Amino acid sequence: MIEKIKNKCFELIDKYRDLEYPDQDLLNMACQGRKKLLEIIWNYQWNYLFFNQNIFLEEKKLVKYAKIIHYNTDLKPWNIKNIEQYDFNIRELYYEWMKIAEKEINFKSNNFDNFNIKDEYLTYLSVLSSSRIDVKNFGINKNNIDIIQKINKHISISTEKSNGYSIFGNNNIIEFIIINSGLLVIDLFCDNENIIYNQIKINGKNLLQKPLNITKNTSYKIKKYVLNKQIIKLEVDYIGSKYFKINIRNVRTYKNNIRLLNHSSNISISTPSWFADNNGIGAILASKNYKDSFQIKTRCNGNLVFKFMGIYRKYNNKMIPLYVNYQSIKINGKEILREPITTWHDKAFTYEMKVKDNEMIDIEVTKAPYPYTKSELKELIIKLSSGVEPKDINNIIENIIKNRLEYEKSTKLKQPNRIFSITREKYKTRYYFLGLKYVKFNTRREILDLIKEENAKLIKEIEQLKEKLN
Secondary structure, three states, X not given: OHHHHHHHHHHHHHHOOOOOOHHHHHHHHHOOOOOOOOOHHHOEEHXXXXXXXXXXXXXXXXXXXXXXXXXXXXXXXXXXXXXHHOOOOHHHHHHHHHHHHHOOHXXXXXXXOOOOOOOOHHXXXXXXXXXXXXXXXXXXXXXXXXXXXXXXXXXXXXXXXXXXXXXXXXXXXXXXXXXXXXXXXXXXXXXXXXXXXXXXXXXXXXXXXXXXXXXXOEEEEEEEEEOOOOEEEEEEEXXXXXXXXXXXXXXXXXXXXXXXXXXXXXXXXEOOHHHEEXXXXXXXXXXXXXXXXXXXXXXXXXXXXXXXXXXXXXXXXXXOOOOEEEEEEEEOOEEOOOOOEEEEOOEOEEEEEEEOOOOEEEEEEEEEOXXXXXXXXXXXXXXXXXXXXXXHHHHHHHXXXXXXXXXXXXXXXXXXXXXXXXXXXXXXXXXXEOOEEEEEEOHHHHHHHHHHHHHHHHHHHHHHHHHHHO
């Protein structure tokens, strides 16, 4: 029966292409005359609660009897503001469902093992992983550069009921056209390093409720029904790896397929007005990857200048020092770093080289998470935050540190000398400055605490002795 309904929907989808709600409308047409109406409690739409008091009065009374809650509309439990104003605590009910779902095998197989709807650490991790490279070919006003992102291989894949491509690369925008209506299946893989997908968008709509962490040798599947000749724009926002692997298939019959159109890199490239003058035109490359590779094609002879730095963020009109831990920078295969370095927006690492017209320059950059202390992270989160709850800050910090330690363990990194940091412990304070370490012990406080402990023990013993004498 299910197979017949599915086939009927596929027949109708080519005939009716302008339906407002294709999934619901097609099912209604395919099942016309063969349906049974259920009570509202089996499909309780939670937007009943949002209307004013004079609308849906009866429906609002039924919320406590709901068997299935339908979180319809764009308002969701994880993003609606002031949800507490409604009588029924529907957000907490959603969290309870999440706890149950996390225990289910199917739920875990989709890589949501560590999923926490209240956990916002990946938002901050994305900012802390960001870096920036300013490149300019200095000379005359005609001097310019072309940034060429290396597009890696894409291989055709076919089965009896599907065709598509396996794409291996760092393209964050992939456009393709659908050949015959069917089920679009996108498999996200991770072969080596962990990948964190912040967003997966299809035609502008994000399909992830929260950032998705895919670990080594695992995958995640996305499914969506598509129409013949429909153009799909797939946008992938990810951090943590130089490359990813994606399988895109159009599933239904052997005739179903896709045709690739355009690609673009996971590196954001811009040319602000202040970077174009009589000395030439430059480009700013922003990236959240730990590994990047791209090519530069020069226009006109000149002096090519690179500035490797952190991203621009301000708090109270002061620049926030978001550090970038550069492990390796290779230009045309030659390592230009003697050892790992740390930079930020106001303290960039500069490299210059003479270039000729139409010269091709290969760039390979490897970065790693910067080893912020807990106190540094707390200060950064407060400055970067648009209103994070204080109770969630410690949870965010722990997850950021955990992510860094796992990355360091998997890659065996060499940490660069830190610029400056202070770590306070109970009886000592550690100072780091340009690789030099100094520890200051608070002996006086330690002695006072010992005296307090001894006094407390003595008072307790005296009280016990008094009880015995009485």
